Amino acid sequence: MSATETAIASAEAHSAHNYHPLPVVVASAEGAWMTDVEGRRYLDLLAGYSALNFGHGNPRLIDAAKAQLExxxxxxxxxxxxxxxxxxxxxxxxxxxxxxxxxxxxxxxxxxxxxxxxxxxxxxxxxxxxxxxxxxxxxxxxxxxxxxxxxxxxxxxxxxxxxxxxxxxxxxxxxxxxxxxxxxxxxxxxxxxxxxxxxxxxxxxxxxxxxxxxxxxxxxxxxxxxxxxxxxxxxxxxxxxxxxxxxxxxxxxxxxxxxxxxxxxxxxxxxxxxxxxxxxxxxxxxxxxxxxxxxxxxxxxxxxTGEFQERAAELGDHLHRELGLLVGGGAVETVRGRGLWAGVDITPALGTGREISERLLAERVLVKDTHGSTIRIAPPLVISKEDLDWGLDRLRTVLSV
Missing domain, CATH: 3.40.640.10 (Type I PLP-dependent aspartate aminotransferase-like (Major domain))
Known part of the structure; x- marks a missing residue:
């Protein structure tokens, strides 16, 4: 078995099944990117349900933690x-x-x-x-x-x-x-x-x-x-x-x-x-x-400083503008949200939210589904516009738009 398969099998055997994670095993992360146990990189568009607003391993936060640990x-x-x-x-x-x-x-x-x-x-x-x-x-x-x-x-x-x-x-x-x-x-x-x-x-x-x-x-x-x-x-x-x-x-x-x-x-x-x-x-x-x-x-x-709020507002406008272009084309029914936070209702005929999340995983993009055919997009606020656009391109690929 691969390192990913081994880790998932062990988790399935020894932990309660109160979660149904996507089949990826993260080993490290920085900013808006995660790397799995086999060295593959993924763009994080979930940010720990907003717990990672400031990105993975934010230097200011890590330095503050290290200083206090001592x-x-x-x-x-x-x-x-x-x-x-x-x-x-x-x-x-x-x-x-x-x-x-x-x-x-x-x-x-x-x-x-x-x-x-x-x-x-x-x-x-x-x-x-x-x-x-x-x-x-x-x-x-x-x-x-x-x-x-x-x-x-x-x-x-x-x-x-x-x-x-x-x-x-x-x-x-x-x-x-x-x-x-x-x-x-x-x-x-x-x-x-x-x-x-x-x-x-x-x-x-x-x-x-x-x-x-x-x-x-x-x-x-x-x-x-x-x-x-x-x-x-x-x-x-x-x-x-x-x-x-x-x-x-x-x-x-x-x-x-x-x-x-x-x-x-x-x-x-x-x-x-x-x-x-x-x-x-x-x-x-x-x-x-x-x-x-x-x-x-x-x-x-x-x-x-206000910089993170401003960044979320500016990139959020861009995110919703791009997602809005997908509505009415047969793949996306509705987009909701504010700032760098969106709920995207995928046309059910294209798959459940879980299935869309798994297809995005194959494209090295991490999101999470919620009820029905809805996926949530909430990247770290430190994400670059280029990386956000890369992730949106992968979404278009998965939806064949």
């Missing part, structure tokens, strides 16, 4: 460390907020937000104990914990994990009327993705997000924005909500916050909202660890 990597929150205060202060400033509650993964940030909203509802809004409700949108993807899949509408993510956690109301994404009708005196939060990534990079109708903001203010309800995939430069702005001129009560961040080096997530909000916590009420051994803070501080510094 000093201290973990203290637990039992003690202060010398990177924590700067991380919290600078991330809060980037978000125009006041406080940060650091965690590790995106799902942990969402779980923390659920607890935050409920505790705020009981202590500040005055909702009767045990009665708090959180409104979410259909086709959401906020993670895969037991609580989170309890309000998923994806059968694949939800099936066989009951009994499910109560306290959530699901309404159609983009429907303000349904949201208004679902609100009661016990509603403590509306939890939304400004752009739904797993659902196929769905952008809500114009005016929807400002409407959510206005409605939540009127009803004294928290607007919790899950910007774990859409945030930190991906859409051409620091946050996807900026396209609509909206500021939420709570940001949920992750993925790119760790620069593709370490898992880092955070709930970022006001002192009034995050101030509901007292010592012992919530925590994480690894949340806000020195290594994570060092890397995330460098991410914040890179975002402050």
């Amino acid at each position: 000093r201290v990597t973990l203290t637990s929150r039992a003690f202060h460390h010398d990177r924590f205060a700067d991380f919290c202060a600078q991330l809060a400033e980037l978000c125009s907020m006041e406080m940060v509650l650091p965690m590790n993964t995106g799902a942990e940030a969402v779980e923390t937000a659920v607890k935050t909203a409920r505790k705020w509802g009981y202590r500040v809004k005055g909702v009767p104990d045990g009665m708090a409700k959180i409104i979410v949108a259909s086709d959401n993807f906020h993670g895969r914990t037991t609580t989170i899949v309890s309000f998923s509408t994806d059968p694949e993510a939800r099936a066989d994990y009951g009994p499910y956690t109560p306290g959530f109301e699901i309404v159609p994404y983009g429907d303000l009327t349904a949201l208004r009708e679902a609100m009661t005196e016990n509603t403590v939060a509306v939890l939304l993705e400004p752009i739904q990534g797993e659902a196929g990079v769905l952008v809500p109708p114009a005016g929807y997000l400002p409407g959510v903001r206005e409605l939540t203010r009127e009803r004294n309800v928290l607007f919790v924005a899950d910007e774990i995939q859409s945030g930190l430069g991906r859409t051409g702005k620091t946050f996807a909500l900026e396209h609509e001129g909206v500021v939420p009560d709570v940001y949920l961040l992750g993925k790119a916050l760790g620069g593709g080096v370490v898992p880092v997530s955070a709930v970022v909000s006001s002192a009034e909202i995050l101030g509901v916590f007292r010592p012992g009420e919530h925590g994480s051994t690894f949340g806000g660890n020195p290594l994570a803070c060092a890397v995330a501080l460098e991410v914040v510094a890179m975002l402050r």
Whole structure:
């Protein structure tokens, strides 16, 4: 067997089959390119679902991690460390907020937000104990914990994990009327993705997000924005909500916050909202660890320059212009997205999203499918225009356009 076949066979034998990876075994990566165990190079048009916004092995992030590795990597929150205060202060400033509650993964940030909203509802809004409700949108993807899949509408993510956690109301994404009708005196939060990534990079109708903001203010309800995939430069702005001129009560961040080096997530909000916590009420051994803070501080510094947001906006315009030319030619039905993020609905007769991804793999381009015949394109923001065009040429070849 080849080195690729041997590695895949071993993984199949010794790891749970909760993923169905494409048949490539990556050994190294740099920028927007990956190299497999047999020396073949592939263009990465997925970027770790936006965790690698700044590319593989970004020198600034690797240098920050190396420097911290030589000093201290973990203290637990039992003690202060010398990177924590700067991380919290600078991330809060980037978000125009006041406080940060650091965690590790995106799902942990969402779980923390659920607890935050409920505790705020009981202590500040005055909702009767045990009665708090959180409104979410259909086709959401906020993670895969037991609580989170309890309000998923994806059968694949939800099936066989009951009994499910109560306290959530699901309404159609983009429907303000349904949201208004679902609100009661016990509603403590509306939890939304400004752009739904797993659902196929769905952008809500114009005016929807400002409407959510206005409605939540009127009803004294928290607007919790899950910007774990859409945030930190991906859409051409620091946050996807900026396209609509909206500021939420709570940001949920992750993925790119760790620069593709370490898992880092955070709930970022006001002192009034995050101030509901007292010592012992919530925590994480690894949340806000020195290594994570060092890397995330460098991410914040890179975002402050605006160069990555500008690059995502400019290359994103080019990406959507080129993809738009494929619509109506018999191969592509619809293209959605913002910045360097696109959901491409392939004509089903040409194959499933998985089949298209496998054909692109053969052309040395890495993407990932989602539901049906949809593929997602989300390259590292450091990708060159020439490499992006090369990848788009391979897509045209696969679609025979």
